[in-house]
Structures are given as C-alpha cells and as structure tokens.
Amino acid sequence: MALTKHDNTLWIFMRGTDGHLYAATNRGTSSTRSALHHVSQQKAIRPIDEPAATSHSNKLYVMYRR
Numbered sequence: 001m002a003l004t005k006h007d008n009t010l011w012i013f014m015r016g017t018d019g020h021l022y023a024a025t026n027r028g029t030s031s032t033r034s035a036l037h038h039v040s041q042q043k044a045i046r047p048i049d050e051p052a053a054t055s056h057s058n059k060l061y062v063m064y065r066r
Contacts, residue, residue, distance in 0.1 A: 002062070006055035013039070013051045013062055021045040021064060 001014040010026040012033065021040070026033040039045055039062070047064035054061050 002051045002053040004053040004055050004060070006060045007058075011053060011055075011060060013053050015047055015050055015064075019046045021047055021051060021062075023062075 001012065003013075004011050008027065010033075012024045012026070014022050014036075016022050016036070020038055021044075022036040023039050024033045024036050045064070045066070047066060049065050051062055051064040053063070
C-alpha cells in the first residue's frame, strides 16, 4: 500500500487481491474514504509488487513494476 498527500487529499494506492491496481482518497479530517476504484478504466494495470506514490510540483506520481 502507498500513501501520499496531494492537494489536501490523502491518496491511497494498493494492489488488490485480484492483482489490479486500486486507488481511494480521504479528504480533510474526515475518517471516511472514497470507495476503491481501478486506476485504469481501459486496461487493468497489474503490478508485480506494491506501488509507491508521491506528490511533487502539483503533480501526483504513482510508480509500480509490471
């Protein structure tokens, strides 16, 4: 699982039990997060390992190995 803060939103990225890459968000001080969703709508991304994420210069980066 990878966590990073971008635009006052906590982003959560994880590899699901089906092997696909999923993301969720948590905005502000709320303890409620958004539902998990596939990162790619067209072709499911299947990373080999857990992803890494970071925010830099107003951009969100997610790295993974396929």
